[in-house]
Amino acid sequence: MLTNTTPVDAYRGAGRPEATYILERVMDLIARRLGLDPAEVRRRNLIDEAPFTTVTGLVYDSGKYKEVFEKALQIAEYEKWREEQRKARQEGRLIGIGISSYIEMCGLAPSRIARATGFGLGLYESVTIRVHPTGKVSVYTGSHPHGQGEETSFAQIVAEELGIPVEDVEIIHGDTDETPFGLGTYGSRTTPVGGGAVALAARRIREKARKIAAAMLEAREEDVVFSEGKFYVRGHPEKSVSFQEVALEAYLADKLPEGLEPGLEATTFYDPENFVFPYGTHVCIVEVDRETWKPKILRYVAVDDAGVIINPMLAEGQVHGGVVQGIAQALFEYAVYDESGNLLTAGFNDYMIPTAKDLPNIESYFVETPSPHNPLGAKGIGETGTIASTPAVVNAVLDALAHMGVEHIDMPLTPHNIWKALKDKGVVK
Amino acid sequence: MYPASFEVLIPRSLDEALDMLEKYGENAKVLAGGHSLIPMMRLRLVKPAYVIYIGRIPGLSYIREEGGELRIGALTTHNEIEESSLLKEKNPLLSETASKIGDLQVRNMGTIGGSLAHADPAADYPGDPSRSRGQRRPQEQVGGEGRQARGLHNRPLHNRPQAQRAPSRDQAPALTGSFGTAYEKLVFRASDFAIVGVAALVQLSGDGTAEKVRVGLTGVDEKPVRARGVEEELEGKKLSEDLIARAAERASEGINPPTDIRASAEYRRRMARALTKQALTRAFKRASRTQG
Numbered sequence: 190m191l192t193n194t195t196p197v198d199a200y201r202g203a204g205r206p207e208a209t210y211i212l213e214r215v216m217d218l219i220a221r222r223l224g225l226d227p228a229e230v231r232r233r234n235l236i237d238e239a240p241f242t243t244v245t246g247l248v249y250d251s252g253k254y255k256e257v258f259e260k261a262l263q264i265a266e267y268e269k270w271r272e273e274q275r276k277a278r279q280e281g282r283l284i285g286i287g288i289s290s291y292i293e294m295c296g297l298a299p300s301r302i303a304r305a306t307g308f309g310l311g312l313y314e315s316v317t318i319r320v321h322p323t324g325k326v327s328v329y330t331g332s333h334p335h336g337q338g339e340e341t342s343f344a345q346i347v348a349e350e351l352g353i354p355v356e357d358v359e360i361i362h363g364d365t366d367e368t369p370f371g372l373g374t375y376g377s378r379t380t381p382v383g384g385g386a387v388a389l390a391a392r393r394i395r396e397k398a399r400k401i402a403a404a405m406l407e408a409r410e411e412d413v414v415f416s417e418g419k420f421y422v423r424g425h426p427e428k429s430v431s432f433q434e435v436a437l438e439a440y441l442a443d444k445l446p447e448g449l450e451p452g453l454e455a456t457t458f459y460d461p462e463n464f465v466f467p468y469g470t471h472v473c474i475v476e477v478d479r480e481t482w483k484p485k486i487l488r489y490v491a492v493d494d495a496g497v498i499i500n501p502m503l504a505e506g507q508v509h510g511g512v513v514q515g516i517a518q519a520l521f522e523y524a525v526y527d528e529s530g531n532l533l534t535a536g537f538n539d540y541m542i543p544t545a546k547d548l549p550n551i552e553s554y555f556v557e558t559p560s561p562h563n564p565l566g567a568k569g570i571g572e573t574g575t576i577a578s579t580p581a582v583v584n585a586v587l588d589a590l591a592h593m594g595v596e597h598i599d600m601p602l603t604p605h606n607i608w609k610a611l612k613d614k615g616v617v618k
Numbered sequence: 619m620y621p622a623s624f625e626v627l628i629p630r631s632l633d634e635a636l637d638m639l640e641k642y643g644e645n646a647k648v649l650a651g652g653h654s655l656i657p658m659m660r661l662r663l664v665k666p667a668y669v670i671y672i673g674r675i676p677g678l679s680y681i682r683e684e685g686g687e688l689r690i691g692a693l694t695t696h697n698e699i700e701e702s703s704l705l706k707e708k709n710p711l712l713s714e715t716a717s718k719i720g721d722l723q724v725r726n727m728g729t730i731g732g733s734l735a736h737a738d739p740a741a742d743y744p745g746d747p748s749r750s751r752g753q754r755r756p757q758e759q760v761g762g763e764g765r766q767a768r769g770l771h772n773r774p775l776h777n778r779p780q781a782q783r784a785p786s787r788d789q790a791p792a793l794t795g796s797f798g799t800a801y802e803k804l805v806f807r808a809s810d811f812a813i814v815g816v817a818a819l820v821q822l823s824g825d826g827t828a829e830k831v832r833v834g835l836t837g838v839d840e841k842p843v844r845a846r847g848v849e850e851e852l853e854g855k856k857l858s859e860d861l862i863a864r865a866a867e868r869a870s871e872g873i874n875p876p877t878d879i880r881a882s883a884e885y886r887r888r889m890a891r892a893l894t895k896q897a898l899t900r901a902f903k904r905a906s907r908t909q910g
Contacts, residue, residue, distance in 0.1 A: 480892040481804055521807060525879045533879050538657070538810075544721070546808035603806050604813075605881040608888070618888075 193530050201514055202575040203376075205293040213289045213580035217587065218596065226271075227584070228262060231290050239466075239558075247294065249466045250568075251558040252494055258290055261470035261492040264554060270474050270488075278592065283477040284487075285589025289581035292468035295569035296381030296562070298461040313460035314383040315369040318347065318390045320398075320453035322440040324433030325357045328390075331371025332383025333362050337571065338503040339379055343387050345499055346565065350391035351398075352418030353432055369456065377467070377569020380499060385563040386459035392564070393455035398435045401453075404446045405430050405438055465560045465568035469493035471512070471577040475585040482611070483604040484520060484586050486549035491577065493553070496560040496568035504570045508553040511574015517543050518575070519582035523601050541601075621659035627670045635672050642668045649673075650693060650732035653724050678731070681705060683792055688712075690788045692731025697722070699730060708792040711799035711817055715742050718801060721809040730788050737841075739876075740811040742803065745836030747844055748790055748819045795829075796822040798904025802897040804889055806880055812837040813881050814889040816845075816869070818897035820857070820905045828857050833898065838875040838890050847871045848894060857902050866895035 216234075220227040235258055241249040262268075270286050277284040297303070300311030317329040328347055334340055344358040361367055371383070395415060402420030403410040406428070414423050421429035435453075438444055442451035474488040491508050498504045521541040525533045534540040559566025579600070586602050587595065590611065598610040611617040627646075629635040639646060647666035649655055650673060658664045672678070678693040681702045688709055690699065699705060699716035706713050719725055719733075719742050733741050793799075803815040814837045821830040831852040833845035847868030855861065875886035 480896070481889060483804070483806070536661070539879060541807045541810075544808045546721075603880070604804075605806075605885045608885055609882070 194526065195524055195532055199375075200575075201511060202293075202572040205291070205295075205572065205576045206515065206518075206579055209289065209291040209293070209576050210580045210583070213291070213584060214597075216288075216290075217584050221591065221596070227286075227288055227588070228267060231258065231288060235290065240561075247466075248463060249292065250463065250560045250562045251496070252292075252466065252468050253556060253558055254290075254292075254468060257468065257492050257494055257556050258470045260554070260556065261472050261490055262288075264492065264552065265472035265474065265488060265490040267472065274589075277476075281479060283479060283589040285475045285477065285585040285587065285591070287473040287475070287581045287583065287585025287588055288470065289473075289577045289579075289584065290468070290470045291573070291577045292466055293377075293573065293576050294464045294466055295377035295572060296461065296465035296560075296567075297376035297378040298382050299463065300460050302464075310372055311460065312372055312378070312382070313458050314371060314378075314386045315456065315458045316383070316386040316390050317369055317456040318387070318394055318454065320351075320394060320436045320439070322437050324353065324431075324436040325359070326351065326353065327359050327361060328387065329361045329368045330383060330387065331369045332379045332386070333371055333374050334360075334379070335363075335374065337374060337379060338500065338506070339374075339383065342380060342499040342503055343384060346384055346387050347391050350388060350395060351432055352415065377571040377573075379569075379571075380567045381465050381496075381560070381563045381565065381569055382459065382461055384499065384565050384567060385461060386457050388564045389459055390455045390457040393457065394453060397449070397453060397455070398432060398439070400446055400449055401435050401438055401444075402430050404444050405435065459564075461563050463562040465496065465562050467493060467495045467568040467570065467573050469556075469573060469577060471581040473578070473581040473585040475582070475589055477586060477589045477607065478604075481604050482607040484589075484602060484607065486516070486582070486585075488552070489516075489549045489578075489581075490552045491554065491574070492556060493570065493573050493577075494556045494558050494568070495570040495573065497557055497566040498555055498570075499565065499567060501555070504555065505553045507570045508574050509551050511572060511576075512551050512578040513543070513548055513574070515575040515578030516548060516582050517541075518600060519579045519586075520601050520603065521547070541603075619660055619662060621656075622662060622665040624659070624666055624669050627668055628674055629670060629672065630674060630676075632675055632678070635670060635675060638668070638670050642670075646670050648732075648735065650735075651695065651724075651728040652732075653720065653728040654732060654736040654738065678787075683708065686792050688790045688792050690730055690790070692787055693729050694731075696720070696725035696728050696730065696733075700725060709748060709790050709799070711746055711748050711801060711819060712743075712790060714799065715746055715801045715817060718742060718803045718815075724809065734788060738811065739840055739842070740813075740815070740837035741842075742801070742812060742815055742836060743788075744842035745801075745812075745815050745817045745834040746790070747817055747832035747834035748793065748799065793819075793821070796824075796905050796908045798901040798906070798908065800897045800900035800904065802893040802900070804893060814838055814875075814886055814893050816890065816893040816897040818894070818901040820898065820901040822857075822905045822909060826856055826906075826909065828852050828855055828902075831898070833869065833894055835869065835873065835890055835894070838870075838873045838886055840874070843873060845869045845871070845890075845894060848898070852898075859899055859902075862898045862902060863895050866891050866898060869894035 220230045239252045274284045298312040303312040315331045319327045340360045347358045348355040403413045408422045419429040439453040472490045593616045646668040649671045678691045680691040696716040696719045801817045804813045817834045819832040823829040831849045836842045851865035869890045870887040875883045877883045
């Protein structure tokens with residue numbers, strides 16, 4: 190198709206924000222038609238437990254869906270805000286509460302499903318871990334961090350699996366001369382898939398190291414335990430060899446068990462058995478100004494279950510970024526063309542990306558239900574924010590206007606668009 | 619986009635700058651803080667062959683009181699105006715207005731002279747009615763003493779030719795007695811230009827009647843305008859919030875606001891009324907507090 194509109198492509202969440210937006214808007218419309226509290230409609234429809242097979246055959250991996258939902262409502266003080274809303278309306282002020290309970294599929298893999306859906310590539314990830322004679326570690330990853338921070342979280346995974354300081358781990362990425370094959374950082378897959386490959390390779394290193402340690406300790410391999418970076422015979426921690434001593438022996442190669450190659454290195458190509466399914470509930474409280482119709486977010490609470498969190502700060506950063514992008518879609522961003530097809534919002538002066546000053550404090554909480562679908566128990570966190578926040582914000586604004594008879598306003602809900610919807614309804618001049 | 623190629627000239631005195639302007643005429647633009655000119659050059663809306671950077675001319679950055687007038691040098695930054703204790707005391711409307719321009723980075727670089735010379739119809743300063751002294755638009759001193767041009771703004775992004783392109787200073791009255799001021803600015807996104815901006819000044823006499831009421835609007839027409847209907851409604855009367863609310867309904871009289879990607883003309887008309895009410899109410903409350 191020929192078009193002169195601005196090129197578009199998959200955007201953070203790609204498909205799940207749209208699906209969640211429709212579902213969560215419908216939840217609120219059901220509540221209105223039935224005269225129920227929007228929280229109650231969701232409460233009655235949430236899944237009790239995982240694993241859960243959907244009508245389309247997907248198997249949700251793990252989750253405490255109702256617990257997370259109630260936790261979000263409790264943290265956001267849902268009932269208190271409903272009371273505030275009643276009082277505010279009597280004073281002529283407009284407060285609204287929006288809920289969004291999402292579940293999404295990410296950690297894009299495995300290859301057999303990707304190929305079956307017509308995808309042109311497999312969806313594994315690969316990594317090579319090389320332990321140097323000093324015990325320091327180089328990790329060559331096909332997964333590519335470009336701002337998401339996996340240089341840190343992958344190093345944490347290796348440090349934890351091998352019991353070594355995180356500073357001893359170097360993550361090498363991005364240079365295809367050096368790194369193994371990678372399928373890309375998208376679809377919230379880099380921690381569950383790429384991180385899974387890192388964990389499995391580190392575990393292979395550990396198992397080989399255990400064999401070498403057993404020979405150094407003159408013990409049977411099955412009697413050797415590994416704890417806090419040291420190998421020792423079960424019950425005798427006083428006589429141990431460190432991971433670094435084992436690494437040196439791997440290269441000196443004079444005390445290796447029979448048949449074991451020198452060196453300490455592992456490569457894995459990890460292809461998970463299934464997707465992962467993060468979920469959560471976000472609650473947004475807004476006040477809409479009665480004269481300018483400008484919405485202001487008073488509180489934003491995100492409770493997400495992304496399985497085991499490797500690095501809380503990076504995970505929270507992903508939630509913040511995603512929520513901001515979703516708020517931007519709900520309230521600010523849009524592409525405008527004139528009648529001859531010229532893009533009028535061609536620069537950031539005109540295209541409204543919100544600034545820090547336009548945004549609320551984002552309160553982020555995690556519930557960790559390990560996913561059984563990968564070695565880390567991790568689910569993706571990169572897109573949950575954009576998936577959850579747009580309907581939470583739009584629901585909140587429309588909830589503030591509920592008694593004025595407006596059920597829908599096309600995004601973005603700018604002050605002008607809110608005013609216009611009310612004016613078209615005849616409720617304001 | 620990169621700007622078209624240009625040459626930078628750096629005069630060291632006001633006379634040198636004026637000579638350069640005379641010599642290069644329409645081929646030259648004056649650069650101060652750069653927050654209006656540089657974006658326009660990058661969009662190639664303007665392609666000056668010469669950019670005259672006046673930032674190194676001494677003596678153009680000051681805020682002082684002379685003979686009942688507050689004088690502000692053209693190169694005074696928005697941030698200096700926002701922070702000035704002299705202005706906060708003698709004409710706080712300018713300080714409050716400056717505090718709502720752009721963001722901190724813009725306020726640290728942008729200058730009042732640059733803003734006035736740029737003549738954006740939604741800029742913040744020109745709405746300030748305290749400076750108009752009975753004239754429809756702000757009075758400016760251009761190019762040094764004695765060369766005055768009344769009614770600086772002509773049409774969007776154009777000042778009257780006699781105003782040239784570089785006011786060397788702005789001036790505003792030092793307010794006395796019981797007065798209150800307020801600037802209300804509506805933006806959809808922080809640091810944007812105003813959808814509508816309303817600056818208000820209320821001066822009360824000893825018995826509490828409104829001696830002087832001034833309301834200036836920005837963003838609602840091709841140039842900043844005074845809401846004379848509102849002023850007439852209120853001057854000489856004992857003010858109340860109800861009276862202000864009724865008078866504010868006249869704020870949209872005679873204005874011709876634009877419809878753009880952010881908002882329609884009709885929305886802007888409504889906002890002119892709503893913000894006029896808010897600004898006047900706040901200015902009135904402040905004035906009442908100063909009454910002995």
